[in-house]
Amino acid sequence: MMATLISDLQLSVSIWAWPLVALAVVIAQIVFQNSRLSFLISILGLGANLIYSLWCFDLAPVQALFFGAVIFDSLTQFLNVLALFIALGCLFISSPGMFSQDNFFRVHYEQYSEFLVCLILSGFGAVVAFSANDLTCFFLGVETLAIGTYCLCGFFRTEIRSSESALKYLFIGGFSTVVLLYGIAFIYGSTGFTRFDEISRVIAAGDKPLVLMAVLFTMAGLAFKLALVPFHIYTPDVYEGAPTAVTAYLATMVKLAAVGISLRIFWSCFGAVSEVWIPFWTSLCVASIIFGNIAALQQKSLKKLLAFSSVSHAGFLGLGLLLADPSRGIGFALFSYLAIYSGMSLGVFAIVALLEDRSKVFMLEDLKGLGLAKPLYGIALAILVLGLAGIPPLAGFMIKFWIFQQLVEQSYFAVAILAALGSIVGVAYYLKILMYLFMSGDSDWGLATRWSVLRDQIFSVRSLILAAVLLSLIGGLKPDFYAHWILTTFALK
Amino acid sequence: MMEFAFYLVAGLMLLSAGLVAFRPKPIESALWLILHFFLTSTLYVFIGADFVAVVQLLVYAGAIVVLITFVILLLNLNPQEISGGESIRWTSTVLFLCSLGAVLFCLHISTPSLLEKMPAPGSSFGSIEAFSRTMIQNYSWSFEVAGFLLLLALIGVGLLAYRRPSTRDHSNIENKSEAA
Missing domain, CATH: 1.20.5 (Single alpha-helices involved in coiled-coils or other helix-helix interfaces)
Structure with a gap:
């Protein structure tokens, strides 16, 4: 038993390295009380983990570790690598505040080490959740992710908007957790097992009057996490109030985790009763694409607009889930959508974080003249926003195209048409951003008032923006390079 | 005999739950809640789940109700304020x-x-030995993750509830940064 435990630990280094980094940060903070050192440790730790998980893993087909509680297959490894990229990106976005001389940032960044620990541990929660093969660690992972993000949202604790965001997210998130737990209780009550493979065996075998309840409640709980319409009501306020690095985290990591766990639980547990949940899930996704885009049209605040845009992207991610099958590693459309969407939104939020004036709401009008005064940032934002809209030569087009192609191949014609209509509506508000960007307006851009607040001394945010723009350009013109990465390196299909 | 005891306890549980919901003063509700938790743990004893019964008493009747009582004391609520439409x-x-x-x-x-x-x-089934065997074997991973969840909650509370020690420290920090 000891030997299997040790070999399990050796295999799953890339999972438990997350809390190890967090512990290192905690200890360093206690001993040295230096937030820059903590930042360095987190970057190095997560970076080392990333390098290890990219190059030093073995692709054994499917491995159930820790007495079958953790499933360590190529899907887990792929999502883990994405989660590491996202966590590093959010750390980079949050880092300039460390060097700011502004009183607001100085007061809050005294707590930066705690911020780092919360971010890393909630990332660990995400990894635990989507690598789970057991209801208990699935739920614990979801909760670790959620509690971490509640705290992160309230990071600017003296600011009323940030506290409001944390409180709203806490209450609605707590409610969604209860709903999810209710679903889990139904699953356990109707099958008597907590392991996914045993649950799916029991569900496939017999009559299942309780399965419908289990499916509905679990789906509602997960739709809250993924922010699908009509469970998206919290997104605008939470996304706007949270610090921008955390908003990026909510739009990428939480969605990644929610998609990963939905993939596992719907296909691994409820795979035998897919005719029960597919209609509900599809209608949620289509509603998110349509209503998310329509609501985004009416927004005046940039972060609220991006929040609704993330709702519509969540709809596409949900549709991608229909085309996947985790047990055989199928779902190329979904995986490429996850990777490219995460990269592009990290880039957009990085730009927003640099330009933002934290003392007031970032309105669309504030973008006026940016493209003329700061052409590099203007062009970068334009490329990323067009990518999110799905305009042809960019990567954002390819990922939507693959989703549509797969939908049509698997004869979801009506769904594909509705989703296409929804995303055409979406183009309108992305173009609105561009219009403001290159409109001549008050040319107070680049003046000391805004730029002195955040100084990106270690070029972290700028390199992140550059990486996102390159991903958006190269991914569109030459999609082979990441397709190769997904298909060959991780042996997904 | 068992059946009679079950219905007795279940009836008392319903009664105490109703009292929790409908007493005007929150502190009375909290006290009825303690009775409710005791009755719930009796039910666990009936089905032979000793460990869960003990945990129910320790965690809920012990810790949670004390917490609720503290919150009621701190908020000092007026009964009229909490009665909704x-x-x-x-x-x-x-x-x-x-x-x-x-x-x-x-x-x-x-x-x-x-x-x-x-x-x-x-x-x-339900004995402490069987429970702990399951806990350190089948659910060892969940057990560890729960540990990190608690650590995260602890640090998160520290992050949100932190206050600057005093204004004098504040000026010290400012002086230091100016000197630097």
């Missing part, structure tokens, strides 16, 4: 009863077939 209470009651009815109906349909499929619990 009657109409809202009635709609929520009706909604709750409907959903509860739906759940019970589903259970009623499915229970006989479910019970046949489930393996009968062994003789050591």
Whole structure:
């Protein structure tokens, strides 16, 4: 038993390295009380983990570790690598505040080490959740992710908007957790097992009057996490109030985790009763694409607009889930959508974080003249926003195209048409951003008032923006390079 | 005999739950809640789950109710302030009863077939030994993750509840940064 435990630990280094980094940060903070050192440790730790998980893993087909509680297959490894990229990106976005001389940032960044620990541990929660093969660690992972993000949202604790965001997210998130737990209780009550493979065996075998309840409640709980319409009501306020690095985290990591766990639980547990949940899930996704885009049209605040845009992207991610099958590693459309969407939104939020004036709401009008005064940032934002809209030569087009192609191949014609209509509506508000960007307006851009607040001394945010723009350009013109990465390196299909 | 005891305890549970919901003063509700938790743990003893019964008493009746009492003391609520509109209470009651009815109906349909499929619990079921064996073997990973969840909650509270020690320290920090 000891030997299997040790070999399990050796295999799953890339999972438990997350809390190890967090512990290192905690200890360093206690001993040295230096937030820059903590930042360095987190970057190095997560970076080392990333390098290890990219190059030093073995692709054994499917491995159930820790007495079958953790499933360590190529899907887990792929999502883990994405989660590491996202966590590093959010750390980079949050880092300039460390060097700011502004009183607001100085007061809050005294707590930066705690911020780092919360971010890393909630990332660990995400990894635990989507690598789970057991209801208990699935739920614990979801909760670790959620509690971490509640705290992160309230990071600017003296600011009323940030506290409001944390409180709203806490209450609605707590409610969604209860709903999810209710679903889990139904699953356990109707099958008597907590392991996914045993649950799916029991569900496939017999009559299942309780399965419908289990499916509905679990789906509602997960739709809250993924922010699908009509469970998206919290997104605008939470996304706007949270610090921008955390908003990026909510739009990428939480969605990644929610998609990963939905993939596992719907296909691994409820795979035998897919005719029960597919209609509900599809209608949620289509509603998110349509209503998310329509609501985004009416927004005046940039972060609220991006929040609704993330709702519509969540709809596409949900549709991608229909085309996947985790047990055989199928779902190329979904995986490429996850990777490219995460990269592009990290880039957009990085730009927003640099330009933002934290003392007031970032309105669309504030973008006026940016493209003329700061052409590099203007062009970068334009490329990323067009990518999110799905305009042809960019990567954002390819990922939507693959989703549509797969939908049509698997004869979801009506769904594909509705989703296409929804995303055409979406183009309108992305173009609105561009219009403001290159409109001549008050040319107070680049003046000391805004730029002195955040100084990106270690070029972290700028390199992140550059990486996102390159991903958006190269991914569109030459999609082979990441397709190769997904298909060959991780042996997904 | 067992059946009679079960119905007695279940009836008392319903009564105490009703008292929790409808007493005007929150502190009275908290006290009735303690009784409710005791009765729940009695039910666990009936089905032979000793460990869960003890944990129920320790965690809920011990810790949670103390916490609730503290919150009530700190908030110092006026009974009139917390009584909401009657109409809202009635709609929520009706909604709750409907959903509860739906759940019970589903259970009623499915229970006989479910019970046949489930393996009968062994003789050591619910004992502390069996529980701890399961905990450190099958659920060892969950156990560790729960540890990190608690660490995260602790640090998160530190992050949100932190206050600067005093204004004098504040000026010190400012002086230091100016000197630097």
